[in-house]
Amino acid sequence: MAEPLLEVRGLTHAFPLGRRAVLRAVDHVSFTLRRGEVLGLVGESGSGKSTIARCVMNLLRPQSGQILYRGIDICDRRAFRANRRTLQAERQIIFQDSGSSLNGRMRVCDIIAEPMRIQHVRPPRGSYRAEAEFQMRYVGLDAGYLDKYPGELSGGQRQRVAIARALSMEPELLVADEPVASLDVSIQAQIINLFRHLQEEHGFSFLFIAHDLAVVEFLCDRVGVLYQGRLVELAPTASLFAAPQHPYTRALLSSIPIPDPRLERARRPLVFEGPLPDGGTWTEVAPEHYVLLEGGGAV
Ligand SMILES: Nc1ncnc2c1ncn2[C@@H]1O[C@H](COP(=O)(O)OP(=O)(O)OP(=O)(O)O)[C@@H](O)[C@H]1O
Numbered sequence: 001m002a003e004p005l006l007e008v009r010g011l012t013h014a015f016p017l018g019r020r021a022v023l024r025a026v027d028h029v030s031f032t033l034r035r036g037e038v039l040g041l042v043g044e045s046g047s048g049k050s051t052i053a054r055c056v057m058n059l060l061r062p063q064s065g066q067i068l069y070r071g072i073d074i075c076d077r078r079a080f081r082a083n084r085r086t087l088q089a090e091r092q093i094i095f096q097d098s099g100s101s102l103n104g105r106m107r108v109c110d111i112i113a114e115p116m117r118i119q120h121v122r123p124p125r126g127s128y129r130a131e132a133e134f135q136m137r138y139v140g141l142d143a144g145y146l147d148k149y150p151g152e153l154s155g156g157q158r159q160r161v162a163i164a165r166a167l168s169m170e171p172e173l174l175v176a177d178e179p180v181a182s183l184d185v186s187i188q189a190q191i192i193n194l195f196r197h198l199q200e201e202h203g204f205s206f207l208f209i210a211h212d213l214a215v216v217e218f219l220c221d222r223v224g225v226l227y228q229g230r231l232v233e234l235a236p237t238a239s240l241f242a243a244p245q246h247p248y249t250r251a252l253l254s255s256i257p258i259p260d261p262r263l264e265r266a267r268r269p270l271v272f273e274g275p276l277p278d279g280g281t282w283t284e285v286a287p288e289h290y291v292l293l294e295g296g297g298a299v
C-alpha cells in the first residue's frame with residue numbers, strides 16, 4: 001500500500017457565532033491521503049469541506065487536531081517555518097471560482113508563472129513565458145491567450161488557467177475545492193476529464209471536494225462523506241456506491257438523478273434527519289470501509 005502523504009488527525013475547528021455560541025464547522029475529522037491517490041470529500045453545503053481544505057493548505061489554523069504532510073506537522077509554527085519552501089511548492093489549491101481567485105490585473109502568462117517566480121524555481125523550458133505557454137497548451141488553452149487578462153476569458157478558460165498555474169509547480173498534493181461547480185455542464189465534463197488525464201500522467205495526490213456525486217464516482221479512489229462537520233463514512237469508491245452504510249450517505253446517494261426517465265419518476269429520495277448524536281465509534285465494516293456507528297447500529 002502506498003505511503004501516506006497527508007494525515008489528518010482529529011481535526012476540529014469552530015467559528016464564533018454571535019457572542020457566546022460557536023459553530024463546530026469541523027469536528028474530529030481524521031483521514032489519510034496516500035501518495036498518488038484521489039480522495040473525494042462530499043457533503044452538503046456547510047458540512048465543513050472548505051474548512052478542511054483551508055486547514056490542509058495552512059490558510060486557516062485549526063483549533064485542535066494534527067495535520068501531517070510527509071510527516072511534517074504543518075500546524076506547528078516552527079515545523080511550518082522550517083519547511084516553508086517545501087510546503088508551499090508542493091501543495092497547490094484550485095478554488096471553485098477562479099474568476100475571483102486570479103488577479104484580474106495580471107496577464108495570463110504572469111499568473112501561471114507567479115508561483116515559480118515566488119518560489120525562485122528556474123523555469124525548465126528556458127523562460128517563464130515558455131513555461132506558461134507549455135502549461136497552457138497542456139491544459140488545452142491556446143497560446144494566444146498568454147497576454148490576455150482573466151476578465152477577457154470565459155469561466156472554463158479561467159479555470160484552466162488556475163489549473164495550469166497549480167500544475168506549473170508540479171505539485172505533490174493538489175487540493176481542488178469544487179473546481180467545476182461554477183461552470184456549464186459541458187465544460188465541467190471537459191475539466192473533469194482533464195483532471196483525470198493529468199492525475200494519471202503526473203500521479204499527484206489529489207484531495208477533491210465536490211457536490212456532484214457522479215463526478216466523485218468517476219474520479220476518486222476513495223470517498224469521505226461529511227455531515228455537519230463530522231466524517232460519517234469513508235470507503236473505496238466502489239464499496240461506498242454499492243453498499244453505503246450510514247443513513248446520511250444513503251440519503252445523499254438516493255438524491256442522484258437517474259438518466260432513465262421511467263426509473264427517475266419512480267425514484268424515492270431518502271431523507272436524513274439530523275443532527276447526529278454525540279460520540280459514535282469509527283468502525284471498519286468491510287475492507288477499508290469505515291462508518292461512524294453509534295451503539296449497535298449506524299448513527
Ligand atoms: N469565516 C467563517 N466565519 C464564520 N463561519 C464560517 C466561516 N467559514 C465557514 N463558516 C461556517 O462553517 C461551516 C462550514 O463551512 P464550509 O465553508 O467549510 O462548508 P462547505 O462544506 O465548504 O460548504 P459549501 O458546499 O457551501 O462550500 C458553515 O456553517 C459555515 O457557515
Ligand SMILES: [Mg+2]
Nearest residue numbers: 049050051177
Ligand atoms: Mg465550500
